[in-house]
Amino acid sequence: MSEQPQSIKQSEGTSFYTVSGSGKLYGLENQLVHVLAEANQTNQLFELVLITGGKGAYFPLHCHEHLFETIFVLEGKLEVILDGKKYMVTAFDYIHIPPKTIHGYRMHSHKTRFISYTLGGKMTDVYQQIGKKLKRNEWPMTDLAFDAASFEQAEKESDLILMHGIRQLSNTTKPSVLFHSLLPQAVQPYVLEAGEGKQYIVDGQLHELIATTETTGGGFTHFVIEGAKGKYFPPHYHQVHTEALYCVEGKMNLQLNGEDICLMPGDFAYIPPYTVHSYEFVSHSNKFLLLLLPGKIEQLYEQFEEAQSPSICPYFIQEGNLMIDRETSSQYDLVFIEKG
Amino acid sequence: MSEQPQSIKQSEGTSFYTVSGSGKLYGLENQLVHVLAEANQTNQLFELVLITGGKGAYFPLHCHEHLFETIFVLEGKLEVILDGKKYMVTAFDYIHIPPKTIHGYRMHSHKTRFISYTLGGKMTDVYQQIGKKLKRNEWPMTDLAFDAASFEQAEKESDLILMHGIRQLSNTTKPSVLFHSLLPQAVQPYVLEAGEGKQYIVDGQLHELIATTETTGGGFTHFVIEGAKGKYFPPHYHQVHTEALYCVEGKMNLQLNGEDICLMPGDFAYIPPYTVHSYEFVSHSNKFLLLLLPGKIEQLYEQFEEAQSPSICPYFIQEGNLMIDRETSSQYDLVFIEKG
Numbered sequence: 001m002s003e004q005p006q007s008i009k010q011s012e013g014t015s016f017y018t019v020s021g022s023g024k025l026y027g028l029e030n031q032l033v034h035v036l037a038e039a040n041q042t043n044q045l046f047e048l049v050l051i052t053g054g055k056g057a058y059f060p061l062h063c064h065e066h067l068f069e070t071i072f073v074l075e076g077k078l079e080v081i082l083d084g085k086k087y088m089v090t091a092f093d094y095i096h097i098p099p100k101t102i103h104g105y106r107m108h109s110h111k112t113r114f115i116s117y118t119l120g121g122k123m124t125d126v127y128q129q130i131g132k133k134l135k136r137n138e139w140p141m142t143d144l145a146f147d148a149a150s151f152e153q154a155e156k157e158s159d160l161i162l163m164h165g166i167r168q169l170s171n172t173t174k175p176s177v178l179f180h181s182l183l184p185q186a187v188q189p190y191v192l193e194a195g196e197g198k199q200y201i202v203d204g205q206l207h208e209l210i211a212t213t214e215t216t217g218g219g220f221t222h223f224v225i226e227g228a229k230g231k232y233f234p235p236h237y238h239q240v241h242t243e244a245l246y247c248v249e250g251k252m253n254l255q256l257n258g259e260d261i262c263l264m265p266g267d268f269a270y271i272p273p274y275t276v277h278s279y280e281f282v283s284h285s286n287k288f289l290l291l292l293l294p295g296k297i298e299q300l301y302e303q304f305e306e307a308q309s310p311s312i313c314p315y316f317i318q319e320g321n322l323m324i325d326r327e328t329s330s331q332y333d334l335v336f337i338e339k340g
Numbered sequence: 341m342s343e344q345p346q347s348i349k350q351s352e353g354t355s356f357y358t359v360s361g362s363g364k365l366y367g368l369e370n371q372l373v374h375v376l377a378e379a380n381q382t383n384q385l386f387e388l389v390l391i392t393g394g395k396g397a398y399f400p401l402h403c404h405e406h407l408f409e410t411i412f413v414l415e416g417k418l419e420v421i422l423d424g425k426k427y428m429v430t431a432f433d434y435i436h437i438p439p440k441t442i443h444g445y446r447m448h449s450h451k452t453r454f455i456s457y458t459l460g461g462k463m464t465d466v467y468q469q470i471g472k473k474l475k476r477n478e479w480p481m482t483d484l485a486f487d488a489a490s491f492e493q494a495e496k497e498s499d500l501i502l503m504h505g506i507r508q509l510s511n512t513t514k515p516s517v518l519f520h521s522l523l524p525q526a527v528q529p530y531v532l533e534a535g536e537g538k539q540y541i542v543d544g545q546l547h548e549l550i551a552t553t554e555t556t557g558g559g560f561t562h563f564v565i566e567g568a569k570g571k572y573f574p575p576h577y578h579q580v581h582t583e584a585l586y587c588v589e590g591k592m593n594l595q596l597n598g599e600d601i602c603l604m605p606g607d608f609a610y611i612p613p614y615t616v617h618s619y620e621f622v623s624h625s626n627k628f629l630l631l632l633l634p635g636k637i638e639q640l641y642e643q644f645e646e647a648q649s650p651s652i653c654p655y656f657i658q659e660g661n662l663m664i665d666r667e668t669s670s671q672y673d674l675v676f677i678e679k680g
Contacts, residue, residue: 020624020625021624055535075431075432076430076431076534077430090416090417090430090431090449091415091416091430091431092415092449109430109432109533109534109535110534110535110536111534111535193449194416194449194450194451195395195449195450195451196450249605264623265589265623266624266625283604283605284360284361284606285360285606
């Protein structure tokens with residue numbers, strides 16, 4: 001039986017694609033916030049921002065009542081305080097921040113960058129209240145110091161609770177801990193070093209689990225996907241799951257709802273349910289951050305081979321043909337479009 | 341007066357271009373060495389290798405009698421021992437290793453990568469002796485453990501002196517120092533954190549000096565060049581200087597000896613004297629590592645504005661038209677090709 005893309009029921013959401021550098025822009029004290037996805041574009045499911053800042057840039061200790069936050073570091077050195085513990089994280093480390101977790105950060109190199117998904121609220125409202133909306137990429141932003149009155153407004157109108165006012169995190173401490181851990185079995189904050197998540201080999205690609213149904217209370221699953229040039233994932237859609245795809249490294253030809261899109265570093269794609277998509281890796285070394293909401297889909301991974309050792313050079317994994325049983329995969333909301 | 345490219349005297353050297361992933365490949369214990377440039381291609385001036393390795397991969401403490409070595413970290417966490425001091429370095433940190441400096445390293449994340457220029461000898465000979473030549477990117481390489489006999493051979497035939505045999509660097513110490521320093525005024529080893537070099541704004545591009553005539557004894561100058569989309573450096577050549585260009589981030593359209601080349605991350609270009617070249621930045625954020633031999637050319641930079649603060653978002657620097665005085669620039673071996 002061949003199921004044609006055109007016969008697929010369309011959901012309310014519309015797929016979209018944000019090119020690196022586009023989107024709303026807010027300036028905070030020594031930081032820039034690029035909005036890649038807003039709640040009103042994602043059916044209120046999540047928001048995604050890219051934060052770039054200078055050495056010493058910080059966000060004061062705070063927590064959220066409802067917001068679930070994730071941070072994936074792209075560049076630089078970031079000191080993170082998470083429930084009273086201090087971590088120094090660098091590229092591709094992951095920080096998992098469930099609601100009610102007290103957290104804050106300070107940047108330790110001149111160009112530190114991370115992307116942050118927030119689920120269950122509008123973090124962009126906070127940036128609007130405490131930052132300044134910018135028309136274009138402008139620098140330096142010396143007049144954008146944090147202001148107590150703006151934070152007070154954000155505390156009233158958004159899901160933000162400051163711990164000790166907006167005073168800076170101590171600048172004199174020398175954080176030195178580099179964390180390493182297996183994923184917990186419950187919803188709790190954690191830091192996962194680059195490449196320390198459980199990894200599966202899926203058709204010669206490496207899929208690493210960095211947040212699971214267990215650690216998100218079923219809210220979402222988070223993967224890092226790496227692959228070699230030429231690796232192709234055939235057309236499929238999800239009936240329930242929404243997919244968010246951010247290009248960390250490399251280049252992907254994504255076919256999204258019949259449109260050909262080239263995802264380069266910094267680009268983002270939003271894929272709601274019932275949207276047919278397929279992709280092909282174009283660079284020698286490709287790394288993508290994939291968010292799927294709700295959770296559960298990762299149970300499908302038990303079908304695949306667990307990687308014996310963590311990824312060192314993903315582009316060396318070249319073997320494999322996609323051998324997912326179509327009936328089994330559809331139980332996990334991965335529906336392949338067969339060729340007629 | 342218009343000086344035409346065709347009237348330019350050709351030097352002995354030939355420009356070439358190495359695409360990411362191509363070149364000779366050696367396997368060491370838990371590491372891969374990609375050769376991007378060999379001494380016989382660069383008029384015996386230098387060699388360039390890309391080293392990728394797994395957590396725990398190491399190179400034992402050693403020194404070189406004549407080799408001048410530089411390391412520029414691309415990804416991961418690298419513990420470096422340099423003249424008895426220990427540093428933890430991450431992406432875009434730079435390590436300067438003059439001859440006779442005792443040094444070694446251990447990788448602290450699953451995929452750690454750096455590029456290393458060596459000048460004044462053939463480090464690729466060492467890799468050939470202690471490693472295994474690979475036909476293709478293969479992984480894992482469990483059978484490629486370091487071997488004492490191979491190191492002995494390398495000590496006899498190449499410029500390598502081991503300090504304490506090939507025993508591993510201690511695995512139990514926890515390095516925590518992140519170094520920060522101004523460049524020294526003499527030839528001595530140092531570690532420079534990302535973005536800590538002296539920076540000049542050259543026609544809206546940011547040029548950062550990471551090794552100078554002083555720190556290399558006149559041997560070479562090392563820059564990191566960053567720029568926004570659309571920035572163009574017009575056709576020029578050097579009468580004395582050889583140029584080596586490695587793409588760290590972004591995309592460059594390079595015109596090299598009349599040929600159009602697209603440099604992507606991991607790609608390398610070799611530009612000998614009297615080779616006309618020009619370039620244009622294509623991505624929103626571009627970062628290139630530039631080596632020029634011999635030193636001296638950086639004195640030209642005194643013509644330019646010193647950046648007031650280190651680079652945070654280079655692509656915000658958009659202003660400026662190239663206003664280098666042609667007569668002055670030619671004194672520093674930067675000869676522009678004027679349009680007729």
